Amino acid sequence: MEGAELAGKILSTWLTLVLGFILLPSVFGVSLGISEIYMKILVKTLEWATIRIEKGTPKESILKNSASVGIIQRDESPMEKGLSGLRGRDFELSDVFYFSKKGFEAIVEDEVTQRFSSEELVSWNLLTRTNVNFQYISLRLTMVWVLGVIVRYCVLLPLRVTLAFIGISLLVIGTTLVGQLPDSSLKNWLSELVHLTCCRICVRSLSGTIHYHNKQYRPQKGGICVANHTSPIDVLILTTDGCYAMVGQVHGGLMGIIQRAMVKACPHVWFERSEMKDRHLVTKRLKEHIADKKKLPILIFPEGTCINNTSVMMFKKGSFEIGGTIHPVAIKYNPQFGDAFWNSSKYNMVSYLLRMMTSWAIVCDVWYMPPMTREEGEDAVQFANRVKSAIAIQGGLTELPWDGGLKRAKVKDTLKEEQQKNYSKMIVGNGSLS
Amino acid sequence: MILVELMNDVAPEVCLFIIPVFDNDMTSNSLRGPYADSTEECYGQLQNYSGLEYVKCCSLLCDKFTFLEFSISHSQITRLYSRFTSLDKGENGTLSREDFQRIPELAINPLGDRIINAFFPEGEDQVNFRGFMRTLAHFRPIEDNEKSKDVNGPEPLNSRSNKLHFAFRLYDLDKDEKISRDELLQVLRMMVGVNISDEQLGSIADRTIQEADQDGDSAISFTEFVKVLEKVDVEQKMSIRFLH
Numbered sequence: 001m002e003g004a005e006l007a008g009k010i011l012s013t014w015l016t017l018v019l020g021f022i023l024l025p026s027v028f029g030v031s032l033g034i035s036e037i038y039m040k041i042l043v044k045t046l047e048w049a050t051i052r053i054e055k056g057t058p059k060e061s062i063l064k065n066s067a068s069v070g071i072i073q074r075d076e077s078p079m080e081k082g083l084s085g086l087r088g089r090d091f092e093l094s095d096v097f098y099f100s101k102k103g104f105e106a107i108v109e110d111e112v113t114q115r116f117s118s119e120e121l122v123s124w125n126l127l128t129r130t131n132v133n134f135q136y137i138s139l140r141l142t143m144v145w146v147l148g149v150i151v152r153y154c155v156l157l158p159l160r161v162t163l164a165f166i167g168i169s170l171l172v173i174g175t176t177l178v179g180q181l182p183d184s185s186l187k188n189w190l191s192e193l194v195h196l197t198c199c200r201i202c203v204r205s206l207s208g209t210i211h212y213h214n215k216q217y218r219p220q221k222g223g224i225c226v227a228n229h230t231s232p233i234d235v236l237i238l239t240t241d242g243c244y245a246m247v248g249q250v251h252g253g254l255m256g257i258i259q260r261a262m263v264k265a266c267p268h269v270w271f272e273r274s275e276m277k278d279r280h281l282v283t284k285r286l287k288e289h290i291a292d293k294k295k296l297p298i299l300i301f302p303e304g305t306c307i308n309n310t311s312v313m314m315f316k317k318g319s320f321e322i323g324g325t326i327h328p329v330a331i332k333y334n335p336q337f338g339d340a341f342w343n344s345s346k347y348n349m350v351s352y353l354l355r356m357m358t359s360w361a362i363v364c365d366v367w368y369m370p371p372m373t374r375e376e377g378e379d380a381v382q383f384a385n386r387v388k389s390a391i392a393i394q395g396g397l398t399e400l401p402w403d404g405g406l407k408r409a410k411v412k413d414t415l416k417e418e419q420q421k422n423y424s425k426m427i428v429g430n431g432s433l434s
Numbered sequence: 435m436i437l438v439e440l441m442n443d444v445a446p447e448v449c450l451f452i453i454p455v456f457d458n459d460m461t462s463n464s465l466r467g468p469y470a471d472s473t474e475e476c477y478g479q480l481q482n483y484s485g486l487e488y489v490k491c492c493s494l495l496c497d498k499f500t501f502l503e504f505s506i507s508h509s510q511i512t513r514l515y516s517r518f519t520s521l522d523k524g525e526n527g528t529l530s531r532e533d534f535q536r537i538p539e540l541a542i543n544p545l546g547d548r549i550i551n552a553f554f555p556e557g558e559d560q561v562n563f564r565g566f567m568r569t570l571a572h573f574r575p576i577e578d579n580e581k582s583k584d585v586n587g588p589e590p591l592n593s594r595s596n597k598l599h600f601a602f603r604l605y606d607l608d609k610d611e612k613i614s615r616d617e618l619l620q621v622l623r624m625m626v627g628v629n630i631s632d633e634q635l636g637s638i639a640d641r642t643i644q645e646a647d648q649d650g651d652s653a654i655s656f657t658e659f660v661k662v663l664e665k666v667d668v669e670q671k672m673s674i675r676f677l678h
Contacts, residue, residue, distance in 0.1 A: 073675040091622070091638050093646070093654075094663055096545065096604050097671040099625070103549035104573050105674055106539035108517060113537055117520065406538050415542040420627030423544065427638070428630060 018162060026200040027193075035361075039209055042360055045144065046336060050123045052141050072108050075101070079422050091427045111400060116407045117346075118339045119310050125336050127359065152358050156207070160357040163205035168254075171198035172261040179264025191265035192243050199240040206233070207361040212241055217368035219244070219297040219327035222290050226319060227329040228391055229301035230309040231342035232349075233356065234331055237364060244299040245289065249273055267295055283322055290324045297327065302384065303404045308341040309333050311398035315388045317380040325371045328387050330395035334363040345407075367394045510676050514570070518563050528560035529553070544625045548604050556609075572600045575673040595660070597672045602659050613654040615639055 021034065079098070121130050126148050174194035181187045203210065218241070219225040225244060227234060238244060246268045250259060259270055269289055275281055289295055302315035309332065320326065333340040338359025342352050356362065369390060374383045392399040403409075519525075521533050534550045535541050543549065553561045553569045561569075574592035589596060605613045605621050618639045626635065646654045646662045654662075 073677055091642060093605075093642065093659065094601075094666045094671065095625070096601055096621070097666075097668070099543055099545040100549055100601065100604060101573070101672060101674065103540055103543045103546060104570065106537050106543070107534065107549075108514070108570065108674065110537050110539045112539065113520070402538060410535070411538040411541045415538075416544065416546075417627055419542055420544050420625065421629050424626040424629035427626070428634065 018159070018166075022163065022204055023166065023201060026204065027197050035204070035207060035209065038207070039361060039363075042337065045148075046125055046360075049126055049141060049144060052138060053124055056138060056141075072105060074105055074109070079419075079426065089426065095423075095427075112402045112406055115308050115311050115313065115400070117308060117343060118341050119308055119335050121335055125360070127338075129355070130339070148360075152360070157357055160205045160207070163201055164353075164357070167198050167201035167205055168258065170194075170201065172257060174198065175261040175265040179261075188266070194265065195239060195243050195262075199236055202236055203240050206236075206356050208237070209361060209363045210237055210240065211365045212368070213365065214368045215241075217327065217370050218242055219329070219368070220325075220371075221295065221297060222293040223297045223325040223327050223371065224286075224290060224319060224322065225297050225299045225327045225329055226302050226315070226387060226391075227299070227331055228309075228312045228395065228397065229303045229306055230331065230333060231306055231340050231352075233340055233342075233362065234301070235299065237331065237366060238299060238329065241366070243296050245269060245296040247271075247286065247298055247300055269298065279318060283318070286319075286322050287324075290322065302388075305404040305407055306342045306344060307404055308343075309335070309397070311400050312388055312392040312395070313400050313402055313404040315384040317384050320374065320380045320384045320387070323374075325373055326383075326387055327371050328369040328391050328394075330367040330369065330391045330397075332365050332367075332395040332397065334365075337361045337363045340364070365395075369394055511567075514567065515563060518566055528562050529566065530560055544627070545604065545621075548621070548624065552600070552603065572597055573672060573674040575675055576669045592673075594668050597668050598660055598663060599656065601672065602656050605654075611656055612651075613643075613659070615643055615652060618642060618654075 124130060126145050128145075128149075171194065174197075175191065178187060178190045178194055181190070225238070227238065235246065243266070245266070246262075248259075248270060250256065250270045250272055259268070262268055263270060267289070269285055271282065271285075286298060289298060300319045302319045303313050304316050307313050338356065338361055340356070340362055347355065372383075372387055372390070374380070378386070389399055391397075518529070521536070522529055523533060523536070524530070531550055531554070534553070535546070540546050540549070553565060555561075555565070568591065571591040574590075576592060576594060576597075602613070603609070605617055607617045607620060619635060622635050622639060630638075643652060643654060646658045648658055648661070649655070
């Protein structure tokens with residue numbers, strides 16, 4: 001009996017603390033500064049660890065660790081230069097060298113497949129999962145690592161799980177309750193309040209530190225917000241600073257419950273799986289949504305899949321055909337504190353969330369950018385590329401023309417045919433192609 | 435846990451080391467060690483390893499003396515192994531043709547299939563890390579060989595002659611050491627797709643064979659191939675430079 005009473009007392013004190021320090025401030029959007037202190041301590045610790053590691057490892061290994069440089073020196077010269085060609089030169093037996101060299105360069109290191117797995121860190125951040133090449137450096141470092149493990153798994157993880165649980169339940173209950181009200185400005189205000197509070201709680205459950213830049217360009221009602229996609233957390237990060245109408249497929253399970261609850265309070269656009277295939281239907285519904293200026297801006301991720309936050313891949317033109325104003329947003333995570341990328345082929349949603357909750361923190365920058373519209377004589381593809389470049393430049397990401405769908409699908413034959421055509425032009429030249 | 439004891443002051447010609455290695459499936463850690471008292475035996479025993487233990491052995495040897503078939507540093511070998519494992523979606527320590535075709539930049543290469551074929555020895559569908567490295571070794575820069583003082587050993591894979599032979603094998607589809615008109619046509623067709631007519635392609639092939647052929651058999655042998663390309667800077671065109 002005594003044990004149960006004690007446990008009950010501990011639980012209630014714990015919950016009161018959580019309520020007082022985290023939940024109430026979230027409602028009012030106020031911060032008590034606890035997470036800032038945590039981040040400061042964390043940054044100092046990681047800096048110390050980096051210095052220790054650099055002192056400990058031999059010189060050459062440090063060079064190896066600069067993953068951003070790449071493994072090999074790639075020859076980016078176009079086909080003409082690579083084949084030492086002037087137009088109209090004839091075929092030579094040595095032409096095969098160019099293609100084989102390009103092929104081998106791609107085998108050793110290619111631009112695309114590396115984007116579908118987590119970025120390698122320049123220096124270790126005391127998480128086991130990012131430890132590529134562990135060498136025992138010193139006792140102190142190991143002690144700090146052990147301390148880190150204890151803090152993350154025994155202190156932070158239960159706290160975060162509690163918060164996440166509270167956040168999601170509040171969201172479902174809150175939106176269902178608000179949904180009972182008749183349509184009015186009170187309903188909208190309450191719905192916003194519920195959304196924002198729950199999102200703030202959820203962000204704290206990941207120890208998220210988010211910096212919003214250029215808030216004056218925050219997406220307005222009746223517009224479309226596009227952003228680069230790294231993980232489902234992107235949604236959470238954006239909705240903490242404003243309400244959006246989501247677009248997506250209807251899911252089952254927990255996601256489905258959340259979706260159904262959310263749509264009661266404010267109009268999101270959820271599609272059945274079968275409806276997603278019908279592009280005209282999708283475009284029509286989205287057009288209807290943005291035509292109503294009182295409706296919240298739509299949030300779309302044109303890449304269509306999660307990329308590892310080192311680059312921006314091809315934007316699908318569908319979202320850019322709807323018309324309306326596009327509000328681009330760039331999101332860049334700091335990988336030193338935790339890897340936010342969701343590798344959906346490796347981890348399912350639950351293990352992904354657990355990994356998130358056992359990292360140090362999620363730190364990211366969000367840049368709102370000036371709105372863009374399609375110009376005269378620009379088609380949807382060119383417009384999409386223009387927006388993609390803007391986002392890439394702002395976020396400091398590489399821009400790639402490749403389709404994110406290559407994560408799962410094969411590359412289209414047309415690209416190979418293009419290469420063949422270029423080569424044919426070179427060896428025949430002067431327009432005598434048949 | 436890999437325990438290594440390298441005799442530090444022993445002359446490079448004689449190595450004596452004990453490495454407990456993992457079995458191929460990396461679960462058990464039975465104590466088997468290559469225990470050699472001559473370099474030939476060292477190298478001989480290495481032939482039996484593959485995968486991670488091969489990497490570890492190579493890395494250790496590299497620190498001491500130039501490696502076997504291709505001079506490559508510790509960091510480069512670990513990077514290549516990490517690349518190999520990331521391509522190996524089946525996680526069975528070998529790559530199949532599909533694993534290569536998953537690389538988009540290789541899939542759009544007109545000679546992609548021939549290049550992939552170069553990795554797979556006759557009749558096999560899987561290539562392990564050793565085979566992977568062996569094929570990649572053809573593209574090492576030639577100057578790296580100056581470090582190697584093994585005059586009596588086999589010619590390194592990245593010598594000019596071996597690079598040319600590699601290119602020759604890209605054309606020689608049936609591996610009979612001759613490029614026939616038919617084979618040349620097939621490879622040309624791969625490179626140009628549908629953009630050139632059969633007649634035009636045929637005349638290109640005829641001209642090429644005519645220029646190269648010296649013994650009049652209407653096919654290009656390896657010697658003739660080398661002669662045609664004697665002025666080409668093979669080193670620059672068929673080398674991939676590692677950054678560190």
